[in-house]
Amino acid sequence: MEKLTGLKKLKTAVFISGTGSNFRNLIKFSKIKKTPISINLVISNVLKARGLKYADQFNIKKKIFNFSNIKDTEKKILNLLKKEKINLICLAGFMKILSKNFIKKFNGKIINIHPSLLPKYKGLNTHFKAIKNKDRFAGCTVHYVTENIDSGKIIMQKKIKVAAQDNAISLAKKILKQEHKLYPAAIMRIFN
Numbered sequence: 001m002e003k004l005t006g007l008k009k010l011k012t013a014v015f016i017s018g019t020g021s022n023f024r025n026l027i028k029f030s031k032i033k034k035t036p037i038s039i040n041l042v043i044s045n046v047l048k049a050r051g052l053k054y055a056d057q058f059n060i061k062k063k064i065f066n067f068s069n070i071k072d073t074e075k076k077i078l079n080l081l082k083k084e085k086i087n088l089i090c091l092a093g094f095m096k097i098l099s100k101n102f103i104k105k106f107n108g109k110i111i112n113i114h115p116s117l118l119p120k121y122k123g124l125n126t127h128f129k130a131i132k133n134k135d136r137f138a139g140c141t142v143h144y145v146t147e148n149i150d151s152g153k154i155i156m157q158k159k160i161k162v163a164a165q166d167n168a169i170s171l172a173k174k175i176l177k178q179e180h181k182l183y184p185a186a187i188m189r190i191f192n
């Protein structure tokens with residue numbers, strides 16, 4: 001992705017499906033002095049996603065799409081992104097798979113955070129798999145989104161030790177804490 005010049009901030013849309021702690025964290029990051037992004041839009045596939053409350057709290061435009069017809073929905077989203085002049089998409093706990101066509105239209109401008117040390121454990125239940133396999137290390141990854149799920153170029157990773165007493169829930173909590181550091185750091189790495 002090209003480097004930012006001058007004072008212009010990258011207009012960013014965050015896609016969420018749930019709690020939105022990464023969304024909240026990215027909002028915080030968008031308010032620090034040296035940030036390269038502004039958050040202009042949040043999109044969710046879940047009407048009652050808890051994270052949507054941060055859109056109200058911070059006065060960020062929000063749109064909910066039910067994805068019952070993916071082709072139709074993506075067309076609407078693309079129009080909206082164009083209208084809002086969005087040039088970066090951050091997936092943050094977004095649990096829908098975007099189509100090849102959508103990704104192509106935004107090529108190189110969609111990034112995702114994933115709760116594992118990719119390429120290990122693509123997809124769901126990553127913490128559970130790490131515990132089940134008695135992994136000594138786990139972590140999170142920020143990567144570019146390509147048509148193959150969780151397989152795009154890695155931007156940054158954070159590795160943590162799994163404690164003997166960890167279960168999937170405690171591990172998820174530990175990793176989420178690291179995600180909140182990693183996502184802003186990865187954005188800084190791309191744009192500064």
Ligand code: GAR
Nearest residue numbers: 018019020021022023093113114115
């Ligand atoms: C995060 O752990 C994120 O890495 C994960 O969902 C959680 C969302 O938390 N994403 C995925 O599993 C994507 N495949 P949040 O809603 O509190 O940001």
